[in-house]
Amino acid sequence: MSSTADQTTSVPEPLASDAPDERTDSTSAPAREPVRLRGLGAQFNKPDHGVYFDALCRAIETEPAMRNIALTGAYGTGKSSILGKVADTYRERVLEVALSTIGAKEDGDEAEADGRAAAWSETNRIQKEIVKQLLYRDDPSRTRGSRFRRISGFHKKHEIAGALAATGLMLVLLFLSGRGRLLVDVAPGNPLLTALAYLAVLIIVSVAIVWLRWATHSRVFLEKLSAGPATVSLSAHSISYFDQYMDEIVYYFEHSGRDIVIFEDLDRFDNAQIFETLRALNTLLNSSEQVKSRKRRIPRGTPKPAGPAPDVKFIYALRDSVFEKLADDELAGEEVKRANRTKFFDLVIPVVPFITHRNARDLMSEQMEGTGVTASLIGLAAKHVADQRLIINMRNEYDVFANRLLGTPNQIGGLDPDRLFAMILYKNVHMADFENIRLGTSDLDKLHRGWQELVEHCIDEQAAKIRELENRLALQDGTRVAERSKQLGARLQALATLVIPSGYDRSAQVVVGTRTFLRPEFGNPELWRAVAVGSDPVVLSGPPLGSSWQMQVTQLRTLLGDELDVDRWQREGRAELARDQLTATKNQGFLRHHSWQALHARPEFKISLAEESEPESFSQLTARLLRSALARDLVAAG
Numbered sequence: 001m002s003s004t005a006d007q008t009t010s011v012p013e014p015l016a017s018d019a020p021d022e023r024t025d026s027t028s029a030p031a032r033e034p035v036r037l038r039g040l041g042a043q044f045n046k047p048d049h050g051v052y053f054d055a056l057c058r059a060i061e062t063e064p065a066m067r068n069i070a071l072t073g074a075y076g077t078g079k080s081s082i083l084g085k086v087a088d089t090y091r092e093r094v095l096e097v098a099l100s101t102i103g104a105k106e107d108g109d110e111a112e113a114d115g116r117a118a119a120w121s122e123t124n125r126i127q128k129e130i131v132k133q134l135l136y137r138d139d140p141s142r143t144r145g146s147r148f149r150r151i152s153g154f155h156k157k158h159e160i161a162g163a164l165a166a167t168g169l170m171l172v173l174l175f176l177s178g179r180g181r182l183l184v185d186v187a188p189g190n191p192l193l194t195a196l197a198y199l200a201v202l203i204i205v206s207v208a209i210v211w212l213r214w215a216t217h218s219r220v221f222l223e224k225l226s227a228g229p230a231t232v233s234l235s236a237h238s239i240s241y242f243d244q245y246m247d248e249i250v251y252y253f254e255h256s257g258r259d260i261v262i263f264e265d266l267d268r269f270d271n272a273q274i275f276e277t278l279r280a281l282n283t284l285l286n287s288s289e290q291v292k293s294r295k296r297r298i299p300r301g302t303p304k305p306a307g308p309a310p311d312v313k314f315i316y317a318l319r320d321s322v323f324e325k326l327a328d329d330e331l332a333g334e335e336v337k338r339a340n341r342t343k344f345f346d347l348v349i350p351v352v353p354f355i356t357h358r359n360a361r362d363l364m365s366e367q368m369e370g371t372g373v374t375a376s377l378i379g380l381a382a383k384h385v386a387d388q389r390l391i392i393n394m395r396n397e398y399d400v401f402a403n404r405l406l407g408t409p410n411q412i413g414g415l416d417p418d419r420l421f422a423m424i425l426y427k428n429v430h431m432a433d434f435e436n437i438r439l440g441t442s443d444l445d446k447l448h449r450g451w452q453e454l455v456e457h458c459i460d461e462q463a464a465k466i467r468e469l470e471n472r473l474a475l476q477d478g479t480r481v482a483e484r485s486k487q488l489g490a491r492l493q494a495l496a497t498l499v500i501p502s503g504y505d506r507s508a509q510v511v512v513g514t515r516t517f518l519r520p521e522f523g524n525p526e527l528w529r530a531v532a533v534g535s536d537p538v539v540l541s542g543p544p545l546g547s548s549w550q551m552q553v554t555q556l557r558t559l560l561g562d563e564l565d566v567d568r569w570q571r572e573g574r575a576e577l578a579r580d581q582l583t584a585t586k587n588q589g590f591l592r593h594h595s596w597q598a599l600h601a602r603p604e605f606k607i608s609l610a611e612e613s614e615p616e617s618f619s620q621l622t623a624r625l626l627r628s629a630l631a632r633d634l635v636a637a638g
């Protein structure tokens with residue numbers, strides 16, 4: 001995240017390395033090893049997740065009273081990994097419900113017009129998504145009695161077997177009823193030909209049935225003579241989707257064999273009311289006689305357990321902060337907010353984050369091993385990125401970009417592992433702004449333009465200063481003497497106030513030899529030249545008569561704290577001008593060849609980018625134009 005200025009070369013655009021040189025001949029480039037990318041999906045890690053998984057298993061198997069269980073923790077703590085392991089362990093019993101989004105809310109006037117205003121509350125829209133996933137998730141064969149006839153695949157083996165069985169039964173009935181004598185009369189006295197005739201009819205009729213079933217599959221439902229499956233909608237007489245489809249929900253849990261429902265992403269909506277309705281639904285299901293008396297679905301090869309079917313359990317993955325925002329009680333006290341979480345659940349299992357901003361450096365160092373990215377940059381990035389999946393994703397992106405941009409015949413000049421990784425960091429934290437780089441409208445482009453203007457302005461400023469100092473040296477500049485004379489004149493005036501009575505000190509004068517200098521001339525270099533080269537005493541006097549003080553030059557030097565050597569002042573002035581000229585020359589060289597990190601640490605270089613605005617240094621420009629602390633730190637770190 002750095003750039004370098006050079007007076008003779010063009011300045012590279014920031015992050016220009018996001019695209020390879022289009023002129024590169026890919027056919028001539030050497031073959032590169034394929035990039036091995038790491039998956040971002042949830043992965044169960046027993047050392048980190050085992051304690052939570054065991055707690056959930058105990059609650060499922062040995063705690064019938066724990067029907068509503070919350071697994072709480074921040075994003076990236078591994079809740080999905082833990083629940084994924086639960087789903088794998090209880091595969092036949094688990095239904096996973098994930099709500100990444102819900103349907104858009106319809107305009108209020110339109111909803112009122114068709115009598116479905118209640119359908120568009122956020123709680124009802126969440127209920128609708130849950131109902132859809134309950135009714136449409138499982139194979140239709142599990143819930144044959146449902147009125148929702150979903151489109152399913154055409155199972156050839158089942159259809160052929162059914163057609164053969166139906167046709168065979170029909171032929172047997174025809175034979176027994178005597179109406180099948182026609183086939184016997186085809187070949188009287190020849191049982192073999194008669195059997196072949198029956199077999200031919202069996203095959204022909206079965207094929208016709210299978211073809212007819214295939215032609216009408218998922219197109220016609222004879223039960224209701226409808227042209228398609230039912231849809232989930234809320235009538236004007238129902239309050240909620242759970243109320244509208246309660247019979248379907250109860251029937252589902254009665255026949256599907258599912259008794260563990262895992263809810264994920266419910267906390268995205270910051271809606272506490274949905275947990276109240278789900279708890280009420282769970283209570284109703286477990287009190288329903290249909291659900292209590294259901295048969296347990298036992299996997300093949302598993303001994304049938306004793307006792308009734310287990311209670312239906314709801315498991316929620318959520319973050320704790322969702323309960324700080326109550327749906328309809330914004331004035332609730334802190335005590336109510338703290339209790340609000342526990343009133344919804346029978347068991348709350350907190351997931352301790354195993355990665356924080358304090359230990360993210362170790363994980364990032366492990367992931368970036370072998371890339372060549374320096375430890376200092378990893379340490380800086382880890383302070384801002386404490387999400388395991390994001391760290392893994394950044395390593396994947398780094399590998400892809402490095403494969404295309406590092407070690408290639410036309411590698412962009414100045415691009416190294418640190419700069420590439422800084423680009424990947426910025427891309428993952430500011431995705432939209434990274435895309436704007438191609439259009440030249442990103443925050444980095446604004447900073448880059450401000451940097452260019454600042455550098456050009458300061459180079460011109462230093463050049464003008466060098467010319468001014470050269471002229472002052474060539475003209476034997478007396479600025480140093482004039483400044484020192486002015487300082488000594490102020491000290492002499494202060495001394496006059498001690499010698500001359502109050503009110504008369506403004507008429508004080510100094511006599512050096514035959515020359516007299518009035519009070520306004522105390523800062524005149526000629527006075528101090530006369531003092532420096534003469535041997536006569538210096539007389540400080542003023543009205544009334546007799547108010548005077550005569551002193552030797554040595555005494556005056558002691559009183560004023562200066563050697564009163566004008567030539568020395570001249571030499572010191574020239575030396576100071578020379579030092580200032582050297583400093584300006586070095587500054588000019590620095591501005592022509594520097595990194596953003598170095599310029600960030602030099603607040604003396606400033607520019608006003610807008611009229612009537614205060615001058616800003618590069619560090620101030622960075623703080624104003626870059627929105628995140630990570631981006632600012634990357635610039636400061638070079």
